[in-house]
Amino acid sequence: MRILTFILLFCVVTVGVAQQTVGSMKTKTLVVRDSVFIDSVSINPNRFQLLDTTGKPIDTAFYNVDFSLAKITFSNTFLNTAANDTLKASYLPYPDFLTKRYFQLDKSIIVENNDDLNKLYQLNQQEKGVKTFTPFDGLNTSGSISRGIRVGNNQNTVLDSQLDLQISGQISPRVGLRASIQDSNIPLQEGGYSQNLDEFDQVFIELFSDNWSIRAGDVNLVQNESFFASFEKKVQGISLGATLNPEGNSTNLFAAGALVRGVFTESKFQGQEGNQGPYKLTGPNGELFVLIVSGSETVYVNGVPLVRGENKDYVIDYNAGEIMFNSTYPITSEMRISVQYQFSERNYTRIIATGGGNYESDNLKIGAFVYSENDSKNQPLQQNLNAQQVAILADAGDDMSQMFTSSVQPSEFSENRVLYRLETINNQPVYVFSTNAEDELFQIQFSNVGANNGDYILSDASAINRIYEYVAPVNGVPQGSFAPVIQLEAPTKLQIGVVNGRYKPSKKTNLYFEIAGSKNDLNLFSDIDDDDNDGVATKFDFRQRIVTNDSLWNLDAFGTFNYIQDEYQSIQRIYNIEFERDWNLQTPIGSQAYVIGGLELSNQKQGIVNYSFQQLDYKDNFSGSRHVFNSALTFGRLKTFVNSSYLNSEGSEIDSEFLRANINAVYGFKKSWIGAKYSAENNQQRQVATDSLTGDSQRFMNYEVYTGVGDSTNVFAEIGYRYRVNDSVQSNELTRVSNSNNYYLKSRLINTSNTKLAVFANYRVLEDETEDDNDDVSLNSRIVYSQFIANKKISLNTTFETNSGTLPQQEFTYVEVDTGEGQYTWNDYNNNGVQELEEFEIAQFQDEARFIRVLLPNQVFIRTHQNKFSQTLSLNLRSWEKETNGFKKFMSHFYNQTAYLIDRKIRRDGEAFDINPFNDNDEKELALNLSFRNSIFFNRGKQKYTTSYSYVSTKAKNLLSTGLQENIQQSHQINFNHKFAESWLISIENQLSTTESISQNFESRNFNIEGVSIDPKLSYLLSRQTRFDIFYNYNFQDNLIGGKEQLDQQKFGLGFSYANQQQFAISGEFNYIQNDFSGSAFSPVAYQMLEGLQPDKNYTWQFLTQKKLTKYLDLNLSYNGRKSENLDAIHTGSVQLRAYF
DSSP, rough: HHHHHHHHHHHHHHHHHHHHHHHHHHHEEEEOOOOOOSSSOOOOOOOEEEEEESOOOOOOGEEEEEEETTEEEOHHHHHHHHOOEEEEEEEBOOOOHSSSOOOOSSSGGGOOOOTTTTSOOOOOOOOOTTTOOOOOTTTTEEEEEEEEEEETTTEEEEEEEEEEEEEEEEEEEEEEEEEEEEEEEEOOTTSSSSSSSSGOOEEEEEEOOEEEEEEEEEEEEEOSSSSSSSSEEEEEEEEEHHHHHHHEEEEEEEEEEESSEEEEEEEEEEOOOOOOOOOEETTOOOSSSOOOOOOOOEEEEEEEEEOOOOTSSSSEEEETEEEETTSSOOOOOOOOOEEEEEEEOEEEEEEEEEEEEEOOOOOOEEEEEEEEEEEEEEEEEEEEOHHHHHHHHHTTTTTTGGGGEOOEEEEETTTOOOEHHEEEEEETTEEEOOOOSSOOOEEEEEEETTSSSEEEEEEEEEESEEEEOOHHHHHHHHOOEEEEEEEOOOOOOOEEEEEEEEEEEEEEEEEEEEEEEEEEEEEEEOOOTTGGGGEEEEEEEEEEEOOTTTOOOOEEEEEEEEEEOOOOOSSSOSSTTHHHHHOSSSOSSSSSEEEEEEEEEEETTEEEEEEEEEEEETTTEEEEEEEEEEEEEETTEEEEEEEEEEEEEESSSSEEEEEEEEEEEEEEOOOOEEEEEEEEEEEEEEEEOOOOTTTOOOOEEEEEEEEEEEEEEEEEEEEEEEEEEEEEEEEEEEEEEEEEEEEEEEEEEEESSSSEEEEEEEEEEEEEEESSSOOOEEEEEEEEEEEEETTEEEEEEEEEEOOOOOEBBBBBEEEEOOOTSSSEEEEOOOOOSSOOOEEEESSSGGGGEEEEEOOOOOOOOOEEEEEEEEEEEEEOOOGGGGSHHHHHHTTTTTTEEEEEEEEEEEETTTOOOOOOOOOOOOTTTTEEEEEEEEEEETTTTSSSSEEEEEEEEEEEEEEETTTEEEEEEEEEEEEEEEEEETTEEEEEEEEEEEEEEESSSSSGEEEEEEEEEEEEEEEEEEESEEEEEEEEEEEEEOOOTTTOOOEEEEEEEEEEEEEEEETEEEEEEEEEEEEEEOOOOOHHHHHHHHTOOEEEEEEEEEEEEEEEEEEEEEEEEEEEEEEESOOOOEEEEEEEEEOOO
């Protein structure tokens, strides 16, 4: 009977799921781009189909689909040959029962198991008949909100706030809610550096149903149904969407209004041979410092989009604005790298608004929308414009070279600023650095105006803010590069309106049109130059099936006409990332006319053949024609791909011919494959006036063979060889300049539950055929090996990686923040009143933490070769705990863990490189991160003769703008814990340590400290809730170099803690510290040895109280203090309320 019941239920569920599958299939029209998002949820890979406008499937060779992200990425071949700009995607989003979160237990009644007495716990029984209020009843919620205040006699009052709330669920049968609210006033991200708080807070609330949705907070606005005005922007505001009559001829409406988080821009650069990075991204006007909106970037190499991730193609530092390519994606000098991204621009409050809709029936779809993005000129953020500066902007029109003004501002004295006084030298007013509070002082921002265009030079880079010095002109020629002026930024406005539509008069005919108009004002303060603000763009597409034969070949004709006025301004890029290179465009001027016509043969079994003729004209200075032929054909086990084009163009200054071909053939066996590739380019650009080749002319031929075996999704190996020859302009001819030989291996050799082994290697030699330069040799490799041995009692993980790149000579500064929210403190060791880089220390106490460390734009990069090796080894014999064998049972008490890491960067000179990570070469070594740690435990976590011994050795070397900084640490540590007589716990910590610091340019940072410490502790456990501690610490430290500082420290302390049934907890500690110190007590080495305290007698104390006010509300009180001899006591207290959801 149970079997029959199970079969019946299985059939009912299967039918239900099948019905849901059929009923949930969706169809969406997509505009062809490099990459397109299909939906906001994951989709089923087995029920996906991409169709053209006639309903014919698109060959999968032309695109890749990430089904988890619902994202399509098209190949360059398809982008260059697509006859239509829109496609239809038929797909099945995963149903609710797959995406919904399920729980075996009710999370609301689960209590964490934690023995920490400072935590509060509560077990209550609800009285019968009493109805309790539960916030967010019916929704899945998690998180907390806290508000606190910190006060002290050594700091200002500081308000702390944190919010972390996650909500999901149904608020009614037809309305759902999703929300994520995260906010914190702590100015640090996980990496330890801060640039802008807003980039690390995430807030959104979304209400939705089957036919409408409303989202407020962080919104990702996407418009992909327009050709001339497509965009994707991360903003902060509100968006709305609704569908009317979804079952019939539907109408979709949408609207959004927001503050813009970033401005779209693009950074292009050529890859450097064997250099994996970092590569610095610059702003639209060459700004070295750009803060990138996280997740907004798209990286292209030779027109192909890459994937971000440590195990993918690249990683990016959003704060520093630097991109680093992984060793598994080798970079060469033949790669064109383009990065599109949003960067935070805070000149004005910028507002974006958009709204529109579309109507869709079986044969007709028509839509319209408007878009507006403008600065609020009366709300400048980083600029405080006065009347004179507004007048400068009003007279400048659109000419940025006229938007400069003096940056001199009167200022009161402050030790946190670099200030100047006014003097007269050679009858010229000159600003001179000053720390005298009695002077009339000015705060000045200097701008780099180019060599021999300014009267100031950088005189001191050791201060946290750069100090500039006047240099007199020589024979009337300025000798500096800086001037006391700033570039004013004008507020701008961009407005766009779009109408587009698609009409299918028959199954064989597909028509599309689009009309767009833009208004682009580059200076809202000025009416000058406004005659070029308005522009129009139009588009018309058609596709006609000429021959239909489903079993044989089908023939289509297609055509496109684009007209774009020179004054038209799009929101983001219109054409593909390689469009300018495809047409050899330099600086096209005038309105654009672009015509495409062609034929396409297709067969569902054998593939597709496509030919098109393209004509591109710019009214004033360019006319070009292009023939494009592409095919993707299958002949049994042989697959072939061809992408070729020929360009002939004429311009007012340059004429060009550009021939390209890419051919790939793959023959597949049962479990292996073999293939060959050929690619070539011949690009000749000639100056019209002299008939000479330009420097952009080039020619290359590339040959590649490869073979592989296995399954690329499991165990496989592929090896290949690539040979390329490069020709460049020499004496007005294309002459051989270099050739390269490339050998590569990609593999996953073992992939089992106990063993995994993956190997990647790429060896490349670039031979220079001129007499001037040496050959470039590069090796990129990665080996990842993991192994479980003896039923997982032993685990081993090994990684070895090599690559070549550059090392930034890092510059940084310190910025003052609210007390307690920083990490660093400033000690004026030389009493000159100037905050210098070597005078900042990691704060030992919260009331001293007033500064954060901020990276400055890197400008100096040094070529390096990097070797990285890491290994972890764990021995866990706890599974022998129940063995009767005496030896095994004894060994079950032991646990050992070993971790080793070496990450070394050495200077790369010429073609030689050292791949041995253990080779110590101090002369070439520029950066090092070396660490070794071994810990062996006996009775781990049992408090019964629990013993551990740890040996730790670390060495770090960093290249800073102030020189090399090296830190070396070694320590031996023994810990012992034992509980006896039911209520007594004894703990002993002993440590021998060596700490060495070596600074290239700061003598005060050089020290070598040897230390020994003994730290016994006795605890009495009065009950499960109450504990008393008495402890003693002896610490001896001796600096063997420099000032020979010495510390003999003794510390006596008492502590207690009490917790009452999760309702109330209190803990406290009092310490008496006697510091017998010899040497200068006001120095970097003394600050480290004394840990921020003073010689002789010191007292520290702290108390913490926690009270659970209600089921959802906690109150935390803390008080900390310290007192040093001959100094006043310092008191710090805080109050915090935390509510839990």
